Structure formats: structure tokens, C-alpha cells
Amino acid sequence: MTRKQVFTGSPWESTVGYCRAIRVGNRIEVAGTTAMKDGEVIGPGDPYEQTKYILQVIRQALNELGADVTHVVRTRMFVTDISKWEEIGRAHGEVFRDIQPVATMVEVKALIDPLLLVEIEAEAILD
Numbered sequence: 001m002t003r004k005q006v007f008t009g010s011p012w013e014s015t016v017g018y019c020r021a022i023r024v025g026n027r028i029e030v031a032g033t034t035a036m037k038d039g040e041v042i043g044p045g046d047p048y049e050q051t052k053y054i055l056q057v058i059r060q061a062l063n064e065l066g067a068d069v070t071h072v073v074r075t076r077m078f079v080t081d082i083s084k085w086e087e088i089g090r091a092h093g094e095v096f097r098d099i100q101p102v103a104t105m106v107e108v109k110a111l112i113d114p115l116l117l118v119e120i121e122a123e124a125i126l127d
Contacts, residue, residue, distance in 0.1 A: 001025045006061045010036070021061035028065050030122040032078065033057050034111060041115040047084040050118045051077075051091035058122050059095075071124035072101045078119040082107035088118055 005019040013019060021030040035042040035050035043049030059069055075096070079088055085105060092103065101122075111119050 004065055006064045008057070008061075020057075021065055023065040023067075026126040028062060028067055028071070028122075028124040028126070030058050030061050030124070032076075032119045032121050033061075034113075034116045034119045036113070036116070041113060044115040045117075046087075047079065047081070047117045048087040048091050050116070051088045051120070052094070054118060054120045055091065055095045058120065062122075062124055067124050067126055069095055070099055071126050072096065072099060072122050073125050074101050074123040075103045076121040077103065077105040078108045078111070079105060080108060080111060080117050084117065 001024050004023045006021040007013055008020045010020075018031055020033070021028060033054045035053045037053075041050075042053045062068055062071065075092065077088060077092065079085070082105070088105065096103070111117070
């Protein structure tokens with residue numbers, strides 16, 4: 001099957017050896033995505049703003065691979081403070097309220113930068 005990849009230009013992509021998203025056949029996998037742009041954290045201290053930004057990046061990656069958020073069947077949210085679940089969930093719901101993919105939210109000890117509060121993965125299937 002043909003593999004089509006999306007890269008964001010993050011220095012970590014080449015160092016670690018990954019892409020933002022990959023499409024193989026009718027499946028798309030989006031890597032763990034955080035609120036980083038040009039080495040700066042978007043919305044430090046604000047899990048709602050970080051989640052909104054992350055979902056925009058995921059939406060862009062899906063679009064580049066011929067899909068959109070309506071094709072998402074699963075999201076995984078890694079958060080550094082589970083007590084902030086409502087703020088994160090509100091941003092997630094603004095995108096997925098009518099789509100309702102399966103979703104997981106788990107608390108993790110830390111992300112790659114201490115200012116990052118949320119990391120999200122997504123899976124999509126095209127009809």
C-alpha cells in the first residue's frame with residue numbers, strides 16, 4: 001500500500017524519526033500532537049487553549065491527507081493534570097460533539113516541555 005506522510009518541520013521529526021501523520025490505504029494515524037509552534041508553547045498554563053490549538057494542527061494534517069475531523073474514530077488525550085479534564089473536554093467537544101469518536105484521557109507525569117499540559121493522538125478511517 002502507498003504511504004503518504006505529513007511533516008510539520010519540527011526539528012524532532014528528523015531527530016526522533018517520525019512524521020505528524022501518515023495515511024496508509026484508508027487509515028490515517030496522527031502522532032501525539034502538542035501546542036508547540038516554532039519552538040514556543042501556545043497557551044502556557046491554559047489547557048483549553050492548548051487543546052484548541054492541538055486540534056487545529058490535527059485538522060490540518062488530516063486535510064493534507066484527504067480527510068477531515070468527521071473521519072476521526074479515536075482520540076487519545078494525555079494530560080498532566082486530570083483535574084483540568086473539563087477544560088480539555090470542552091475544547092474536544094467543540095470539535096467532536098457531533099462526530100463522537102471513541103476517546104481516552106489519561107494523566108501522565110510530564111510531557112516533553114513542562115509548559116505543555118496536553119498531547120493528543122488521533123486515528124481516522126476514510127470511507
